[in-house]
Amino acid sequence: MEPIVNTSKSKSAPAPTLADRLQRFLPKLVMAPTMLVTVVCIYGYIFWTAALSFTNSRFLPSFNFAGWVQYQKLMENDRWITSITNLAIFGLLFMLIALVLGVGLAILLDQNIRQEGAIRTIYLYPMALSFIVTGTAWKWILNPGLGIEKLMHDWGFSQFRFDWLVDSDMAIYTLVIAAVWQSSGFIMAMFLAGLRGIDASIIKAAQIDGASLPTIYWKIILPCLRPVFFSAVIITSHIAIKSFDLVTAMTAGGPGYSSDLPALFMYAHSFTRGQIGLGAASAMMMLAGILAILVPYLYSELREKKS
Template sequence: MSTSQAISAPLSRAGGKRMPLDKLQQWLPKLVLAPTMVITLVCIYGYMGWTALISFTNSSFLPSFKWAGLKQYAKLMDNDRWLVSSTNLLIFGVLFIAICLVLGIFLAILLDQQIRTEGAIRTIFLYPMAISFIVTGTAWKWILNPGLGLEKLMRDWGWSSFEFDWLVNSEMSIYTLVIAAVWQSSGFVMALFLAGLRGIDPAIIKAAQIDGASKPTIYRRIILPCLRPVFFSSIIVLSHTAIKSFDLVTALTAGGPGYSSDLPALFMYSHAFTRGQMGLGAASAMMMLAGVLAILVPYLYSELRGKHHE
């Protein structure tokens, strides 16, 4: 046997032994991720498809797969409670997003001034994010209860004519949800914008200062336009939070008085799981999904289009 053959034989045998290991290393990540992928496909997208199917049937307490077309959606549009919950979602969503953005930007700009108590302020405003919406709703229910919270406290201090009965006022109860939701989420928006502010190149700001631009002008004309991706991300997250709000409403107002503070998520739950109207609940769930997609798809399209042009 020649020298080259003697060298190549052990290498080929060694290579032959390594090939199964190489294939295992190649397939190992796929095998590890496979259960998660299957669970995601079945428990998220599979159930979304199942809900869509149920929304086109006459399902009541139990699923029924007899096709009914758009009957459930027609019933949904004629349902007074659904119309009230949709109007409430519009009021709640607009106020919640707008106030969170204004407060978040203001606090982020305040902390960006390198103030001495930045760490304490940041912790105070981020702390509510560590609390669930159930706890937030329960706490604000105590605070806004006319016989227990703020109104009673002010009257005990001598302001006998003070009134703050929004929690039991059918015309104002939806605004109590806004108060509680803003308290919990504005710190999150602050953190997003603060990270964006700290990521801007200081040379741009220094150049503007050399040109004589005032600090408000720098923020308005230079810094805030640079934070457009943060604006989009904040709006997407807050919109998603508003549309799927269930636990906060359940804990704070339970949709009352009556159903004056009802939101679509609570409507869906009550009709699908407590009133035996599964088809109607599924239709409302699909309408909520359509609302999420109406916000998410244009955002993803703009992001992908921007990357494509780059």
């Protein structure tokens, strides 16, 4: 029996045409300008700011290496110490209150109450405003001669006082009020989305076992929302560290510099006092604060994905 010989020849793949090559490289060409701008305007300026922080730059950049002099001056500056203290107060209170209010509102709306859409819109509306608008509005509301205090006096409560805005010991707390008012609705939306993603069968199984609703939320549902908690902490801490427009519009760092924050300190020394090197050092300290929060979060997320 003669062996069967396969006389068919394998066809070679056709050479790529010009249209195929363009289709392959077109996405890269389209994204190239965006990538270039990102690399230069974000990472490039970060390295440039870091370089300036090790120089004696004043009104104009100077690249004469001066070591850690600017950082030493920063730690000896009373206004910087005040701004860091204010950031600790503002950041912790802002994150804590916004999280508690956001989680509480999300749980309330998760009960399928009436007019949920309208209530959700009302709470989310402040997030549509800029911090400049929020700061200006709350500056009017908390002004002793214009806002709540004057209103209460007009109603006959002449002993009522709410002059935190002009009190150097209390001014920082007015920033907390305004920031919480604007951001708690956004935190609510994050947690509400997380709650709606929980499998209903888990809740039903817990109810069959006799667990009360508060216990179900505290012991079962909220632990499942750990990634949402992490995201909320990252977002609120980032807002707190870079807060500039809210402070500028509401208190301008005053009275004196009692409500100063690092971002306002950096702007004042870099652009109005001609101390670019000191301002760059303060900017790098703010970046270090953000990285101190962001890096552990990314590390934990990547470790969980690998495991």
